[in-house]
Amino acid sequence: xxxxxxxxxxxxxxxxxxxxxxxxxxxxxxxxxxxxxxxxxxxxxxxxxxxxxxxxxxxxxxxxxxxxxxxxxxxxxxxxxxxxxxxxxxxxxxxxxxxxxxxxxxxxxxxxxxxxxxxxxxxxxxxxxxxxx
Amino acid sequence: xxxxxxxxxxxxxxxxxxxxxxxxxxxxxxxxxxxxxxxxxxxxxxxxxxxxxxxxxxxxxxxxxxxxxxxxxxxxxxxxxxxxxxxxxxxxxxxxxxxxxxxxxxxxxxxxxxxxxxxxxxxxxxxxxxxxxxxxxxxxxxxxxxxxxxxxxxxxxxxxxxxxxxxxxxxxxxxxxxxxxxxxxxxxxxxxxxxxxxxxxxxxxxxxxxxxxxxxxxxxxxxxxxxxxxxxxxxxxxxxxxxxxxxxxxxxxxxxxxxxxxxxxxxxxxxxxxxxxxxxxxxxxxxxxxxxxxxxxxxxxxxxxxxxxxxxxxxxxxxxxxxxxxxx
Numbered sequence: 001x002x003x004x005x006x007x008x009x010x011x012x013x014x015x016x017x018x019x020x021x022x023x024x025x026x027x028x029x030x031x032x033x034x035x036x037x038x039x040x041x042x043x044x045x046x047x048x049x050x051x052x053x054x055x056x057x058x059x060x061x062x063x064x065x066x067x068x069x070x071x072x073x074x075x076x077x078x079x080x081x082x083x084x085x086x087x088x089x090x091x092x093x094x095x096x097x098x099x100x101x102x103x104x105x106x107x108x109x110x111x112x113x114x115x116x117x118x119x120x121x122x123x124x125x126x127x128x129x130x131x132x133x
Numbered sequence: 134x135x136x137x138x139x140x141x142x143x144x145x146x147x148x149x150x151x152x153x154x155x156x157x158x159x160x161x162x163x164x165x166x167x168x169x170x171x172x173x174x175x176x177x178x179x180x181x182x183x184x185x186x187x188x189x190x191x192x193x194x195x196x197x198x199x200x201x202x203x204x205x206x207x208x209x210x211x212x213x214x215x216x217x218x219x220x221x222x223x224x225x226x227x228x229x230x231x232x233x234x235x236x237x238x239x240x241x242x243x244x245x246x247x248x249x250x251x252x253x254x255x256x257x258x259x260x261x262x263x264x265x266x267x268x269x270x271x272x273x274x275x276x277x278x279x280x281x282x283x284x285x286x287x288x289x290x291x292x293x294x295x296x297x298x299x300x301x302x303x304x305x306x307x308x309x310x311x312x313x314x315x316x317x318x319x320x321x322x323x324x325x326x327x328x329x330x331x332x333x334x335x336x337x338x339x340x341x342x343x344x345x346x347x348x349x350x351x352x353x354x355x356x357x358x359x360x361x362x363x364x365x366x367x368x369x370x371x372x373x374x375x376x377x378x379x380x381x382x383x384x385x386x387x388x389x390x391x392x393x394x395x396x397x398x399x400x401x402x403x404x405x406x407x408x409x410x411x412x413x414x415x416x417x418x419x420x421x422x423x424x425x426x427x428x429x430x431x432x433x434x435x436x437x438x439x440x441x442x443x444x445x446x447x448x449x450x451x452x453x454x455x456x457x458x459x460x461x
Binding site for chain 1: 157158159161164167169171193195196200203204205239241242261263266292297298334365401434435460
């Protein structure tokens, strides 16, 4: 896991951020820490200030989802699956999923408090970037 | 129409309306209704006596009614079926009892109110009390003898503002238990404060203080500490508890207990474990040291096969224990 994180970090330094975490441009905050986004996606936290956050994940096994999980959530797929099995006993289900980056972007634009991630090349003026990886 | 037919029809409705099923994640009918459960079986050998038990069977239902309110219910039968293979005696207990029944009112990340019957928010082991989620079959004495495992009351909890990664639980009970069938310490008064700090993705630590009064008028005050390291390969965890009890007879005594457990995962499915426990109760004059070695195999995380051997400093308590458990 650590060599993979190191390689990802090196590639980000050399080639720039590949993915962006986005929210609606109406939301009043402009940045969040890795730890805070991790807590939101693991459903340990549910809000930023008074705004209830709805984290959105990409459905399936896409490589971008694996990069998000290893760099931001700092867990591989097995460990994350174990985490959600434990959360099932605690009465917590994983975040909502969307089938494509286009639908994640549309969801974030239209639902207040929604948060998602997509390739940085898809970012435009309709959404706000709060974190890059 | 019999109750079995009603149950069958309801079950069919749940299955037909649910999302695709994945073992260990329950059946999601919609956000407001998820259904799941678990079971465990055990085989133990102690002093030449062999016992086979279908130990635990439980059904859970939970969901988010709206963004502010969620609920959890769990009904469990402990000792569902047991057979002593040495003398042939069979026992069964097929009645289900309320293990958890609570609601959560979310007001902010710093202020969440949980009310009803719930697991006492102390330490690590007590919060994952079922066989399939644990890496060893047996419970340390730490969490079965010295504080109530369950709380029927209110727990105010959340993140402590301006302290990154630190959570609190302030809880209290001033009434009898909702269903005291599987309660370890029957009490009428239980208050406590628990805090936990996530130091990094691998390290966490915390502690609790509390007081309870049993139905036999024993007042106990306790101090508890816990620490954990958990990475992909290794996990180390330890919990200790010091309790001072005031008995109705006028006696005052101290009890100390703690355990340290290590686990090495040499693949995603296989792990070897070791645990050391110490227990000393001055009041009953009991002191035990327990060393346990164990093995855990999980073909997938919600399916657990475990074996362990316990060495006790007290005579005739050594035993081998094997279990098979599933979360569904």
